[in-house]
Amino acid sequence: MTSLVESLRAAGCVFAEEEAELLTGAARDDGHLAELLARRVGGEPLEHVVGWAEFCGLRLEVGAGAFVPRRRTEFLVREAVALARPGAVVLDLCCGVGALGAAVASQLPGGAELHAADIDPAALAYARRNVAPYGGRVWEGDLYAALPESLKGRVELLVVNAPYVPTEEIGLMPSEAREHEPLVSLDGGADGLDVHRRVAAGAVPWLAPGGHLLIETSARQSPSTASALASAGLAVRAVTSEELYATVVIGTA
Numbered sequence: 001m002t003s004l005v006e007s008l009r010a011a012g013c014v015f016a017e018e019e020a021e022l023l024t025g026a027a028r029d030d031g032h033l034a035e036l037l038a039r040r041v042g043g044e045p046l047e048h049v050v051g052w053a054e055f056c057g058l059r060l061e062v063g064a065g066a067f068v069p070r071r072r073t074e075f076l077v078r079e080a081v082a083l084a085r086p087g088a089v090v091l092d093l094c095c096g097v098g099a100l101g102a103a104v105a106s107q108l109p110g111g112a113e114l115h116a117a118d119i120d121p122a123a124l125a126y127a128r129r130n131v132a133p134y135g136g137r138v139w140e141g142d143l144y145a146a147l148p149e150s151l152k153g154r155v156e157l158l159v160v161n162a163p164y165v166p167t168e169e170i171g172l173m174p175s176e177a178r179e180h181e182p183l184v185s186l187d188g189g190a191d192g193l194d195v196h197r198r199v200a201a202g203a204v205p206w207l208a209p210g211g212h213l214l215i216e217t218s219a220r221q222s223p224s225t226a227s228a229l230a231s232a233g234l235a236v237r238a239v240t241s242e243e244l245y246a247t248v249v250i251g252t253a
């Protein structure tokens with residue numbers, strides 16, 4: 001264990017002891033442990049190496065080529081759950097591995113009718129397994145084009161963590177994200193808000209009367225995200241968490 005911790009520390013892993021335990025727990029045998037250590041020391045995100053990420057107390061499957069759910073996104077889940085009725089129809093759009101949808105459904109008394117959609121089949125392979133315990137269904141395609149017509153007018157909670165990093169800032173991201181998460185999961189176009197504008201513009205036909213769209217953004221981008229939702233005819237407010245360094249814009253139909 002000592003040499004494992006030392007190797008991780010030498011590679012710049014700040015939480016070397018914790019990581020050593022997680023790698024040991026994930027390894028089948030010594031050979032496999034050496035393989036996992038080499039991947040981690042080589043710069044792969046810990047979650048990709050061990051195959052899971054913790055999110056809102058759930059252990060979600062993730063792996064190479066998938067966006068790793070961020071701790072700050074737990075704030076959106078908290079806000080969504082506070083707005084939902086038990087058994088609500090929930091759509092996790094741009095779902096990645098399905099973290100938002102799985103977490104909301106796991107916290108609603110009576111569960112949810114859960115749908116999750118993404119354009120990236122690699123992410124959906126994980127999402128399918130992560131939403132299965134909640135009876136969730138996954139849909140593949142470009143935003144709303146992925147969805148069945150039967151969902152129109154029925155979505156009570158539309159939860160979205162779409163890409164919102166401006167293209168020019170991708171190069172400033174940590175290498176774990178830049179090199180190991182797909183560009184489609186990070187790049188939000190010139191001002192970072194291309195996908196936000198499209199999500200907002202297309203939302204209303206899918207929302208139930210009184211339904212809510214919750215979308216994660218940054219404090220800096222929040223006024224532009226809010227104005228995209230307002231232009232779509234939604235009543236808008238923004239909420240922030242200093243603890244999680246998180247901002248969510250909420251639009252209500």
Ligand SMILES: C[S@@+](CC[C@H](N)C(=O)[O-])C[C@H]1O[C@@H](n2cnc3c(N)ncnc32)[C@H](O)[C@@H]1O
Nearest residue numbers: 069094095096118119120142143161162163185
């Ligand atoms: C920042 S990641 C977030 C994933 C997930 N919501 C989470 O918080 O863990 C953004 C996701 O949006 C998806 N995406 C990007 N453009 C999309 C589009 N046009 N239609 C559907 N999904 C899209 C990416 O494939 C990626 O999974």
